[in-house]
Amino acid sequence: MSAKKGDHIRLGLFVLAGSAVLVVGLYMLGSKRNLFSNTMEVRTTFHNAGGLRPGNNVRYAGINVGTVEGVSIQNDTTVLVTLMIREDETTYILDNAIASLGSDGLMGNKLVNIEPGDGHGEPLTDGVMLPSTIPLDTDAMLRTLDVTNDNLAAITADVRILSERLTRPGSVIDLFSDTALASQLRASLGELNATATAARSATEQVSALVSDVRGGKGVLGTLIGDPVAQGQVKDMLARLQQFSDSLASAAGEVSRFSSALNDRNGLANVLTQDTTVAGEVRRSIANLETGSETLNENLKALQRNWFFRKYFKEKERKRVRDGGAQP
Amino acid sequence: MGWRIGFDAFVSEVGGIAHFTGRYFRNALYPRFEWGELLRQCSISGYRSLPLVAITAFIMGLVLTVQSRPTLARFGAESMLPAMVAISMVREIAPVITALICAGKIGSSMGAELGSMKVTEQIDAMEVSGTNPFRYLVVTRIWSTILTLPILVVLAMGISIWASWVGVNIKDAVSWDLFYRQVFESLEFSDFIPAFVKSYFFGLAIGVVGCYKGYHTLKGTEGVGQAAHSAVVVASLLIFILDLMAVQITDFLGIN
Numbered sequence: 250m251s252a253k254k255g256d257h258i259r260l261g262l263f264v265l266a267g268s269a270v271l272v273v274g275l276y277m278l279g280s281k282r283n284l285f286s287n288t289m290e291v292r293t294t295f296h297n298a299g300g301l302r303p304g305n306n307v308r309y310a311g312i313n314v315g316t317v318e319g320v321s322i323q324n325d326t327t328v329l330v331t332l333m334i335r336e337d338e339t340t341y342i343l344d345n346a347i348a349s350l351g352s353d354g355l356m357g358n359k360l361v362n363i364e365p366g367d368g369h370g371e372p373l374t375d376g377v378m379l380p381s382t383i384p385l386d387t388d389a390m391l392r393t394l395d396v397t398n399d400n401l402a403a404i405t406a407d408v409r410i411l412s413e414r415l416t417r418p419g420s421v422i423d424l425f426s427d428t429a430l431a432s433q434l435r436a437s438l439g440e441l442n443a444t445a446t447a448a449r450s451a452t453e454q455v456s457a458l459v460s461d462v463r464g465g466k467g468v469l470g471t472l473i474g475d476p477v478a479q480g481q482v483k484d485m486l487a488r489l490q491q492f493s494d495s496l497a498s499a500a501g502e503v504s505r506f507s508s509a510l511n512d513r514n515g516l517a518n519v520l521t522q523d524t525t526v527a528g529e530v531r532r533s534i535a536n537l538e539t540g541s542e543t544l545n546e547n548l549k550a551l552q553r554n555w556f557f558r559k560y561f562k563e564k565e566r567k568r569v570r571d572g573g574a575q576p
Numbered sequence: 577m578g579w580r581i582g583f584d585a586f587v588s589e590v591g592g593i594a595h596f597t598g599r600y601f602r603n604a605l606y607p608r609f610e611w612g613e614l615l616r617q618c619s620i621s622g623y624r625s626l627p628l629v630a631i632t633a634f635i636m637g638l639v640l641t642v643q644s645r646p647t648l649a650r651f652g653a654e655s656m657l658p659a660m661v662a663i664s665m666v667r668e669i670a671p672v673i674t675a676l677i678c679a680g681k682i683g684s685s686m687g688a689e690l691g692s693m694k695v696t697e698q699i700d701a702m703e704v705s706g707t708n709p710f711r712y713l714v715v716t717r718i719w720s721t722i723l724t725l726p727i728l729v730v731l732a733m734g735i736s737i738w739a740s741w742v743g744v745n746i747k748d749a750v751s752w753d754l755f756y757r758q759v760f761e762s763l764e765f766s767d768f769i770p771a772f773v774k775s776y777f778f779g780l781a782i783g784v785v786g787c788y789k790g791y792h793t794l795k796g797t798e799g800v801g802q803a804a805h806s807a808v809v810v811a812s813l814l815i816f817i818l819d820l821m822a823v824q825i826t827d828f829l830g831i832n
Contacts, residue, residue: 256619263623267727270734271772277760278768304764 283316288333290318293348293379298328299359301350306360307332309346314338317361332361334373343370348381589810596788597780603708604715613716621682621717622724628681629674629728630735636669637661637736641743654748658755659762661740666763670732671771672819675778678725679811683786686717687807690790691800699791714791718783725779726772733771766831774822778815785811 279285282304295301298320307315315334323329334342345366352359363379415422424430461467465474472478509515519526552561641661648654690713693699702709741755789807793799 253616256623257615259623260615260619263619263626263724264727267730271727271730274730274733274760274768277756278763278765281760282765 281316283333283335287336288315289336289339289373289375291315291332291334291373291377291379293330293332293361293381294323294327295330295348295350295381296326296328296383297350298330299350301330301359301361305358306353307334307363308351308360309338309342309363310365312338314342314363330361339373342373344373344377344379345370346379348379592792593784593788593810596791597784599710600715600718600784600787603711604719608711610712610716613712614719617716617720618724620685621678621720622727625678625681625724625728626731629677629732632673632677633665633670633732633735634739636673637665637739638743640664640669640736641740642746645743645747655758657744658737658740658750658758661743662737662759662763663767665736665740666733666767667771668819670736671729671775671778672815674729674732675725675775675782675815676812678721678728678779679782679785679815680808682721683782683807683811684804686783686786687789687793688800688804690714690717690787691793691803692797694791694793695796695800710791714787717787718780721783721786722776722779725782726775729772729775729778766826770822770826770831774818777818777822781814781818782811785814 276285301317301320303317303319305317306313307317315332315338317330318333319329319331321329321331330348332348342363343366345368346363347366349362349364350359351362366380414420462470462473464470472482510518512518551557641657644660645654645657648657648660690699693713699709699713702712737756737759741750741752744750744755786807789803789810793803795802
């Protein structure tokens, strides 16, 4: 009898263990479908359900908050999707939240993502219709990727041709392997470095000079920094301007004079250009010299005349008295 | 003409099993029930089969995990290992392997036990003593396999998933909490319910075939061994046929 009772106890434990595993399994599967929690029905529409099925997850901010209850065609362009959201998760979901289609990983199941909307919204109520966004069109992405691949293939072909040209003998790549060129380049760089050093020194000197000028040192500094000197310079420049004006006026006078001289009928022109008149003038000068010599002799003769002798003697004595200079 | 004899024997066997099944249902659904014998048979079929089923399920879960891991690792999809093993075990492997194990253990023991009772005329003696041998021997045994096999299948599912977690942790380090969440994330009612329902039919097949073979044993002690042997073979074949039918039905109903 005790053996029979032991058999019954063992059988009972066996059945209880199996039932416990069964209940736990069913509870876990059921809780995933929200069978054991209060839910709220929320609806949204899409142009394309993209393979969404009842039972797919609904996520808010990346957290599972419910499941898809149903997917049905509403009209020729709209698919109505009914979502069951757990009521304890609806505290932060407002009726302006935006639903979109997504997938769990690259190859995972489809799911509905709910993102917070802009502006003010009210807490969810049963049967509310959420706005939706157009899902990411992977077909369009693949088409774009196809074009990109074509472009990439063309670019890589060009790069290959370019690479082949660059690696040919005599190409620019040879420059990199030319040791003589490298040493020349190194020397040039050394000279460039020296030049840069000199330039830096010159710049420093110019900088110092500018600093001195700003500090009022030197003539230039005085001119820039001293208001009195600046006034004098301005006066000088004004006078220089006046002088320049006078010079310009004189130049005008000289120009007119020159014009007068160049006048065909003028005296100067006649004197310089007319050879006949020049000859006459030359003869007149010769006559004047002759006349002058004659006049000189006459004057000497006059000095010896008794009538004027006294006058010349007094003049000679006065000259000797004043300085003794010879006439 | 040999094939014709074989075909006749096959059809006769099918007809005999179908008739035996009908007789079972006629007796199984109406009193008087042999509760004590039923519990004893349930203990034999269920509790005493558990160690064998548990070891088999553990090994299957572990081996499937270890074998699948390199292929999934090649695609960088090791995180899908719990889901893959769980779906495989729950949908197919746990019910079929458990049923095959039970066909081997329970089916053969039923065939041998009833066969030996048949050849020693104990069954005839029961009829003479006023006890309905079919109700006492057959109905209780078939009910026991029908009732206990789903429990064994559910336990096998749990043990194999736990073994899979052990298998994952041989090369990796995944917490049980994360593992069972990944498992139940991937499982649906449509994975579990058909497997659970078909395990009742597996139990029915094992019980019916085992009892039929034993109840119709001929040729003395030689027939006892033949009954035990053919009970295992036919029950195993029937399990695969039922599995094929189950997958066709679930596919047709759209719950696959």
